[in-house]
Amino acid sequence: MMMSVDADVLRALADPLRLRIVTLLAGESLCVCHLIEETGAKQTNLSNHLKVLREAGLVDTEPCGRFVYYRLRPEGIGAVAAALGELADTARDTVANARKRPC
Secondary structure, rough: OOOOOOOHHHHHHHHHHHHHHHHHHHHOOOHHHHHHHHHOHHHHHHHHHHHHHHHHHOOEEEOOOOOOEEEHHHHHHHHHHHHHHHHHHHHHHHHHHOOOOOO
């Protein structure tokens, strides 16, 4: 059975700023002040994007004193990668076996 790709996760990753946030969080946990420095985005804009990423299951939070650090959830990204990899494998198999539905 083929895995399905979660449209909400793809939508979350489709935004250039959210993709930049995900890329930054792959390297280290960061707080909003770090993300402001790295992206040049406004705090409210970043907070909204981080909420979308959290709701999509791609980012977790970790309180640290007065700050909240964000970190990438490897299993969230891994699930997307696995589903897309499975789609690519199915497509390769379809091409290799010249499968097509008759009209």
